Amino acid sequence: xxxxxxxxxxxxxxxxxxxxxxxxxxxxxxxxxxxxxxxxxxxxxxxxxxxxxxxxxxxxxxxxxxxxxxxxxxxxxxxxxxxxxxxxxxxxxxxxxxxxxxxxxxxxxxxxxxxxxxxxxxxxxxxxxxxxxxxxxxxxxxxxxxxxxxxxxxxxxxxxxxxxxxxxxxxxxxxxxxxxxxxxxxxxxxxxxxxxxxxxxxxxxxxxxxxxxxxxxxxxxxxxxxxxxxxxxxxxxxxxxxxxxxxxxxxxxxxxxxxxxxxxxxxxxxxxxxxxxxxxxxxxxxxxxxxxxxxxxxxxxxxxxxxxxxxxxxxxxxxxxx
Numbered sequence: 001x002x003x004x005x006x007x008x009x010x011x012x013x014x015x016x017x018x019x020x021x022x023x024x025x026x027x028x029x030x031x032x033x034x035x036x037x038x039x040x041x042x043x044x045x046x047x048x049x050x051x052x053x054x055x056x057x058x059x060x061x062x063x064x065x066x067x068x069x070x071x072x073x074x075x076x077x078x079x080x081x082x083x084x085x086x087x088x089x090x091x092x093x094x095x096x097x098x099x100x101x102x103x104x105x106x107x108x109x110x111x112x113x114x115x116x117x118x119x120x121x122x123x124x125x126x127x128x129x130x131x132x133x134x135x136x137x138x139x140x141x142x143x144x145x146x147x148x149x150x151x152x153x154x155x156x157x158x159x160x161x162x163x164x165x166x167x168x169x170x171x172x173x174x175x176x177x178x179x180x181x182x183x184x185x186x187x188x189x190x191x192x193x194x195x196x197x198x199x200x201x202x203x204x205x206x207x208x209x210x211x212x213x214x215x216x217x218x219x220x221x222x223x224x225x226x227x228x229x230x231x232x233x234x235x236x237x238x239x240x241x242x243x244x245x246x247x248x249x250x251x252x253x254x255x256x257x258x259x260x261x262x263x264x265x266x267x268x269x270x271x272x273x274x275x276x277x278x279x280x281x282x283x284x285x286x287x288x289x290x291x292x293x294x295x296x297x298x299x300x301x302x303x304x305x306x307x308x309x310x311x312x313x314x315x316x317x318x319x320x321x322x
Contacts (some may be wrong), residue, residue: 046286053234057227057294064223065090067216071133074212075126075204081116088306095303098296129204132174136167137217138252141225141245150242160249174204224248231291243278250274267292
């Protein structure tokens with residue numbers, strides 16, 4: 001079976017049923033949370049937002065797209081791709097992800113990098129590695145959840161430990177698999193894909209590359225944390241550092257669920273769950289809505305501009321010829 005073949009109908013039906021059930025679960029949880037909520041109190045919580053702090057959060061969001069591009073740049077040791085182009089691709093991908101179903105944004109990345117001579121299998125492999133490092137970048141902040149006296153629920157402490165343990169196992173697997181393989185003895189599309197994927201992982205084993213990608217991920221997460229802090233200040237909410245980290249962790253965990261465009265629904269449910277017991281329903285929803293808007297709304301116009309830039313559509317040969 002080749003990778004281009006469609007999955008069996010039974011598998012496709014099962015996946016659609018699972019997705020539908022997850023959407024229903026998210027919808028029910030939101031209805032339960034919003035039932036009987038004082039909308040006047042919600043509006044009052046939103047109305048006091050200080051635009052100066054919101055501006056800082058938006059700038060942190062924009063800067064985080066650049067640091068993500070830094071991580072991609074560190075992994076491309078075998079390809080000469082200009083850094084400004086990687087930044088534009090990152091904005092384009094995030095814009096596509098904000099307005100389309102889950103996963104479509106990464107198809108945009110594959111298409112753009114394919115024009116730069118990067119094979120699909122290489123891009124897909126690096127996407128998974130980059131996602132791993134993105135999750136790994138959150139681990140240093142978990143110390144605030146584990147710290148004695150953080151006053152976060154026991155389930156949150158347990159989730160943080162499981163999260164760190166899973167990433168530790170993945171780290172070992174990546175380092176063991178990421179070895180420069182010998183060329184396949186026999187020809188075949190699947191063997192070629194596996195060879196390209198393992199070759200793409202090779203540079204990750206280099207200490208310098210590993211450190212650069214990891215540092216970029218930590219800085220990205222620091223910017224996400226800064227955005228959460230400034231939004232809490234903009235709304236006049238006093239949230240402990242541990243709760244803000246728990247918000248980021250909950251959003252990260254919710255990413256594994258099928259979502260509507262821009263994580264609509266699951267994002268709000270994750271934030272409400274993390275702030276339950278600290279904020280009232282109205283204040284928690286206000287924080288979730290503004291935090292979500294800060295992540296999504298700036299990306300759409302900036303990404304649209306990036307996609308409209310003709311230089312992003314040029315292939316490598318034309319650019320080298322010039």
